[in-house]
Amino acid sequence: MKYLITESQREKVIFRYLNNQNFIQIDKDNSIYFVYSEDDEYAQIKFNKLVDACYISDNLIWKISDLFSLHHFDSKTVIGKWIEDTLQVNIVFTLPTVYINNRTY
Numbered sequence: 001m002k003y004l005i006t007e008s009q010r011e012k013v014i015f016r017y018l019n020n021q022n023f024i025q026i027d028k029d030n031s032i033y034f035v036y037s038e039d040d041e042y043a044q045i046k047f048n049k050l051v052d053a054c055y056i057s058d059n060l061i062w063k064i065s066d067l068f069s070l071h072h073f074d075s076k077t078v079i080g081k082w083i084e085d086t087l088q089v090n091i092v093f094t095l096p097t098v099y100i101n102n103r104t105y
Contacts, residue, residue, distance in 0.1 A: 010068065011078055011081065013068070014064060014068060014078050014079075014082070015078075015081075015082050015085065017064075017067070018079070018082045021036070021044075022036075023035065023036065023044065023045070024036070024037065024038060026038070026043075030048065030049045030050045031046050031047060031048050031049060032046070032047045032049065032087065033045070033046050034046075034047075042057065043057070044056070044057045044059070044060045045057070045060065045079070045083060047083055047087060047089070047091075049089075051092065052089065052090060052091055052092040053091070053092060053093055053094070053095065054079075054080050054083050054091045054093070054094040054095070055094075055095050055096075055097045056076055056079050056080070056094060056095070056096055056097065057096075057097060058096050058097065060079065061075045061076050061079065061096050062075075064078065064079060072096070076094050076096055077094070079094070080094040
């Protein structure tokens with residue numbers, strides 16, 4: 001059975017899904033890292049406060065794409081909007097990345 005939902009409804013569902021991931025925010029070195037636990041070697045999201053840039057792990061982008069049947073570009077965009085909403089910031093650009101190491105600077 002297929003359901004038709006509006007883009008704003010889909011966005012709300014994805015926001016709810018991301019909120020339920022219980023990310024831990026680590027504020028360090030002019031960046032905010034979103035990790036599943038403080039022991040994680042790699043972050044799922046990094047927001048650089050100096051340039052208002054958001055780096056999103058490919059794994060998270062593809063997980064959202066697969067779960068919600070979105071193109072990866074649309075997933076990246078929605079995750080960026082969620083970051084803006086969560087941190088109350090304006091993101092200049094979002095970039096996909098394979099690994100975001102939150103231990104090495």
